[in-house]
Amino acid sequence: MYVDLGNALSSVASPGVSREALERLDDDVAAAHERIEAGRADADHGYAALNLPETADPDAIRTAVDRFDDPAAILTVGIGGSALGAATIADALESGVDSYVLDNVDPERVASLLGSLDLSATVVNAVSRSGTTAETLSNFLVVRDAMERAGVDWTERTFVTTGEEGPLRRLAEKHDLPALDVPAGVPGRFSALSTVGLASAAIRGHDIEAILDGARDEANRLSGSLFESPAYAYGAGAYALDQRGASVNAVMPYAESLETYAEWFAQLWAESLGKDGLGQTPARALGATDQHSQLQLYRAGPRDKMVTMVRAREREDRAIPETDLEGLSYLGGSSLGELLDAEFEATEASLAAAGRPSVRVELDRVDERGLGELLYGMEAACVLAGELYNVDTFVQPAVEWGKRAARGLLGGGRFEEAEAVAEKERLVIE
Template identity: 70%
Template sequence: MHVDIGNALAEVATPGVSEAALERLDAEVADAHETIAAGMSNAVFGYASLNLPETTSASGIERAVADVDADAVLTVGIGGSALGARTVTAALGEPEHYVLDNVDPEHATRLLDSLDLPRTAVNVVSRSGTTAETLANFLVVREAYEDAGVDWTERTAVTTGETGPLADLADAEDLPTLAVPEGVPGRFSALSAVGLVPAAILGHDAEAVLAGAREARDTLSGSLFDCPAYAYGAVAVALERRGAHTNAFVPYAEALEPFAEWFAQLWAESLGKEGQGQTPARALGATDQHSQLQLYRAGRHDKVVTLLRATERDDRAIPDTDVEGLAYLGDATLGELLDAEFEATEASLAAARQPNVRVEVERVDARGVGDLLFSFEAACVLAGELMGVETFTQPAVEWGKNAARGLLGAGETEEAAAVRGKREYRIE
């Protein structure tokens, strides 16, 4: 991964970071890196996430699912138990990976009705095995298979912790079982079985994803000037300190749109604490140049725009045309047009003094997505260190889970009582 922070400098953008401020910030980065490196070395909770490129066994994952014969995969999970896997398969161009990560009944019914169940594997993921949304959806999926006369046990792989209802079910039914790695929060688990099982079932090279992540891991150093991941995380924090409270994340590749969703969870859940944290906004280039860009260029100076693209891709020529005003397109390709749109957006933002950062990866492929996943995880961990927050916890998320469990009858909770005590002011 390569990062260009030129359009986030104070001479270009408002807010912006001066080169002198970057030098001062680099001393903070050096101290933070010592903490991160020590945490990795000792496999401390959270920091162990950055060891996954070395500790995850691609061959072990492939052996575990070798007997799962399917042409499509349905992942049942939520949050980090689904977003990483979806990000990987999208980057690999895999169209036969489906995700059930919400308990919207109409959506669940439409999705299950659209699937060819005899040729679809089920990939159910929950560390605790007690996640309400995941277990509810899995029960619905299992019933759909039974109603269709399809043996779900021959098509189901489970990724979970050592104990819990899912672990017990997998043991009772002799299902292929993979471990959620110890010491790794869900949103940091894409480079483990949590994120790689669907790709492995569908015959993709999981080891290549890990190889790309290892290449990114090798760039970690005590200076933001030598490490693209740290450069991104440090500049994001510096801009937030100066008022850039939104991070608009804009990939210029359809295959990276799920990556933007993965980034949004990573950035929000890890850094949104103690009155701090940038709000991630998702967009897609060039599509959203015709919608959101108006705000990013002409709105408040309270955001940084992250522009992500691949420098190499398969391309397609634009056919010649005699239509006046369009003939110039016949000398170009779709890729050249996309690059022109990217660079025009970047220049447009800079001209309006809106800070933006360019991120590039060589290709959107197995190595490229591994590189991006690791690099942004490292950037996020560094950002948390610089901000002084507990990067790897999610207390606000747990509050909502406790409230939902109480409302569904799993025992009265303080959070459920708060929901029932809602202040109403209805207008009908």
């Protein structure tokens, strides 16, 4: 992974950060790195996620999924970090095995998806650390019922990824289902490089060792200086820009295969750093598509944004045919890849010309190794940013409040959060 902070410097953009300020911040980065390394050494909650390149067990993953011969599709039933990592890897890498995710309880979407699948050729992975997540268990019960109605033995097509205890674990034991362990001390949004994200990749035939190798490469580049570690450069740069007014971080990959990555990043950044009135608001965009929509705001709207531009240096390409149409002949003889690169560089230059900060993040290729680098790099960047903000990166109390409220409303117990729903202020216009 390569990170270029040049267009985020105060000599280019406002808000921006000077080289001198980055050098001063590097002392804080060195101290934060010591805390991170101590947390990793003790496998403390959260910091254990940065050990996954070494602690993840590809053999255990393959053993769990090898019983499923030649599936046509994998359906991951989870929500948030229990689904987004698997979805990001699946959408980034091509395979002959289709990948689907049920991470919402919209009944129309669920019915439509289940009606379109050949359930006899689909493998289902139910993912929940606690095994009690209401959305995941509800969707799983619906999926199981649909399989039974279709005459499919769901026990032959299902495995679970869960904690040591809970309803999903008991279900696996009762029906002799393959069960993968969610790694201890790893919050869901940091679990893409574990059983949670890699099981689906294994079923689809991807090289999960190469994903972990890429992550390991990025882990080996962590050091006590942002000038020596791309991950820390990104985390420190985003933090510094936020401190100077760039409270929105618009992530704009120039590869459709990375569109879901932007969703994954949004959860990672928002849920980890949004505490105590601090943290950037992540926004999602897609290059070059959103040059024709959101870029207007980023270039000419409030000066409260940084744009993170992500691309691969190498990709498959497609030639643009020659044409004699007036005004279009300049396109002939070039390629779609060249056009996409030109769009990337023009957008970057456009933002700089308007004095708006952007950060460039590049991979060699969007393949297993490159994806491992990107996912690990951004997780490490997020952990570093949390240290600089002095927030607990690995908890999500606001999310838990909503979970308790929903559970109470559904009769799952008495929770004062559910009682607060009745107190809603109303101003209804009909």
